[in-house]
Amino acid sequence: xxxxxxxxxxDAVDPAAAAARALRALPxxxxxxxxxxxxxxxxxxxxxxxxxxxxxxxxxxxxxxxxLAGLALALGTYLLYPLITGGKAIISVPPTLIxxxxxxxxxxxxxxxxxxxxxxGLCRFxxxxxxxxxxxxxxxxxxxxxxxxxxxRRAMDAMxxxxxxxxxxxxxEL
Amino acid sequence: MNxxxxxxxxxxxxxxxxxxxxxxxxxxxxxxxxxxxxxxxLWGVGCFIYMMKTGMGVTxxxxxxxxxxxxxxxxxxxxxxxxxxxxxxxxxxxxxTWRAPILRGAEAMTAFALMVGGLxxxxxxGRNWRFYYMIPYxxxxxxxxxxxxxxxxxxxxxxxxLLGSLTFLYFGMIPDLAIARDHATGWRKKFYSALALGFRGxxxxxxxxxxxxxxxxxxxxPVAVSVHSIVGWDFAMAKxxxxxSTIFAPYFVTGAIFSGIAGVVIxxxxxxxxxxxxxxxxxxxFENLGKLLCTMSLLWGYFYFADFLTVxxxxxxxxWEVFRSYAADYLPLFLVMIGCNFVVSFPLLxxxxxxxxxxxxxxxxxxxxxxxxxxxxxxxxxxxxxxxxPFIWHNYFPSWVEFSILAGALALFLLLYTIFAKxxxxxxxxxxxxxxxxxxxxxxxxxxxxxxxxxHDTGKGGHG
Numbered sequence: 001x002x003x004x005x006x007x008x009x010x011d012a013v014d015p016a017a018a019a020a021r022a023l024r025a026l027p028x029x030x031x032x033x034x035x036x037x038x039x040x041x042x043x044x045x046x047x048x049x050x051x052x053x054x055x056x057x058x059x060x061x062x063x064x065x066x067x068l069a070g071l072a073l074a075l076g077t078y079l080l081y082p083l084i085t086g087g088k089a090i091i092s093v094p095p096t097l098i099x100x101x102x103x104x105x106x107x108x109x110x111x112x113x114x115x116x117x118x119x120x121g122l123c124r125f126x127x128x129x130x131x132x133x134x135x136x137x138x139x140x141x142x143x144x145x146x147x148x149x150x151x152x153r154r155a156m157d158a159m160x161x162x163x164x165x166x167x168x169x170x171x172x173e174l
Numbered sequence: 175m176n177x178x179x180x181x182x183x184x185x186x187x188x189x190x191x192x193x194x195x196x197x198x199x200x201x202x203x204x205x206x207x208x209x210x211x212x213x214x215x216l217w218g219v220g221c222f223i224y225m226m227k228t229g230m231g232v233t234x235x236x237x238x239x240x241x242x243x244x245x246x247x248x249x250x251x252x253x254x255x256x257x258x259x260x261x262x263x264x265x266x267x268x269x270x271t272w273r274a275p276i277l278r279g280a281e282a283m284t285a286f287a288l289m290v291g292g293l294x295x296x297x298x299x300g301r302n303w304r305f306y307y308m309i310p311y312x313x314x315x316x317x318x319x320x321x322x323x324x325x326x327x328x329x330x331x332x333x334x335x336l337l338g339s340l341t342f343l344y345f346g347m348i349p350d351l352a353i354a355r356d357h358a359t360g361w362r363k364k365f366y367s368a369l370a371l372g373f374r375g376x377x378x379x380x381x382x383x384x385x386x387x388x389x390x391x392x393x394x395x396p397v398a399v400s401v402h403s404i405v406g407w408d409f410a411m412a413k414x415x416x417x418x419s420t421i422f423a424p425y426f427v428t429g430a431i432f433s434g435i436a437g438v439v440i441x442x443x444x445x446x447x448x449x450x451x452x453x454x455x456x457x458x459x460f461e462n463l464g465k466l467l468c469t470m471s472l473l474w475g476y477f478y479f480a481d482f483l484t485v486x487x488x489x490x491x492x493x494w495e496v497f498r499s500y501a502a503d504y505l506p507l508f509l510v511m512i513g514c515n516f517v518v519s520f521p522l523l524x525x526x527x528x529x530x531x532x533x534x535x536x537x538x539x540x541x542x543x544x545x546x547x548x549x550x551x552x553x554x555x556x557x558x559x560x561x562x563x564p565f566i567w568h569n570y571f572p573s574w575v576e577f578s579i580l581a582g583a584l585a586l587f588l589l590l591y592t593i594f595a596k597x598x599x600x601x602x603x604x605x606x607x608x609x610x611x612x613x614x615x616x617x618x619x620x621x622x623x624x625x626x627x628x629x630h631d632t633g634k635g636g637h638g
Contacts, residue, residue, distance in 0.1 A: 034377045035377050095321050098327050105396065109397075133357075
């Protein structure tokens, strides 16, 4: 999502929601209108996220990768150093299950973390991202990705009419 | 939910200043505290080096008691670590509205208690420089870790839990680091910018953040349960009278949660007092933690009685001798354990007045922490001291070296917590803001009550 983004600050949720409705009526696609807010707003309160949340499947991928790694660690250790201890079989099932389970859970945690970061779009340190620290004072920054000057002007009008302040076009990514 | 009113009412700027008092310019008191704690840590390190150079003979350990306070402390600290992340995860999943002010402090407690607890097996092994024998890698020794040993299960489980808890702590902190970044200047701005990873609070980020938080909470609960089960199996797998019991894993998990909640109460009461967080950490949080403590005290008593009853009825001489020694050589410790964990604490916790009084609840929690430490010693020592052959029975008392190392470990925990509170948001600012945003005052007849707005579950996306 790069290019020109029209942004406007709102003091409250209701005017921001009115502005977002006006932007969608221009019409701008739902995915091109978003907010930056100091706390999560319910989906649909101002804007809607049309994209599905896909990263939880990487939790499963991580779990299976971890399980395989744990299994390989346990079995590999038994086979590379086949010493009978405590009267147990070389390949003992319960300890293998325990080690496999622990490493699988570690894999699931790592999978969630990495895929979550990726899907949230974090760690883009070299990209110019749209941001306004004034949201930490309780304001809401409404952002609309536009194409062309005419659409930008209409978007700015819509935000100003709804009560937005410091409405301006910015270059950067959402 | 009238959003416009709430954002104004919350005033995030003022809330941030109130909740980030621990990050304010450093005072002389802070330096003094850190210096004192560092001295105790250094003393502990010095004693450890002395023990390493001289040998384990400087401890009170001797045949047949080869596990002493180091192992008891290991179990204690790992247990203490439990409630932080576990409670936080359970409260997140159940969407408990009172959870927000205790999340961060509890999660940080888990991470630091695990770090300290994890040191004890390394201190205990004697030839400490050979700790890497536990790491599986191809080498010239041709000696691989024995994964059939519960001690290796421990190594794997504790590392998983430590990494999981750190991830849980860090992930939950990202929105707060972003808030801190937007308020900070100078080196702190760079520091928080790097740690916030560019989190800005877009709608996309918030939705995924909540789903990820929920998944982490779901994953961390079974890991926490498994870790203390495995710590219990360290004992239960051995054919030692008093240890070889199928009830040990759930008994250990219960004890861990019990001591952990008590630890959370003490940490929260301290943070409240030191950083003047009375408006945020209210009686509600303490009363609810008190109710949990009351339940866990009852559960602990039940497990202890169930374990005792089977031995009492069976009268297997080896096991009975261990229990008999409780009433002889270990009577003071036994009384501290049973009194602090159940006989005194349970009736006190049943009283609403005690649960609603923060000083009283803190005292009861401190009692429980002491009682649980006594319980750990009661598990480790008498079973070994009365092991099978009566001709080698021998009691154990820790030496000054062991006491010094224990003091150093406690100081290390406090030092890590103090430093963390100085540089990181010790309160879950965002969770508190979100809760304030979702609540409103509503008049019902003659009273005003707090009303909470929750988004409807549309089945599209999750909310943590």
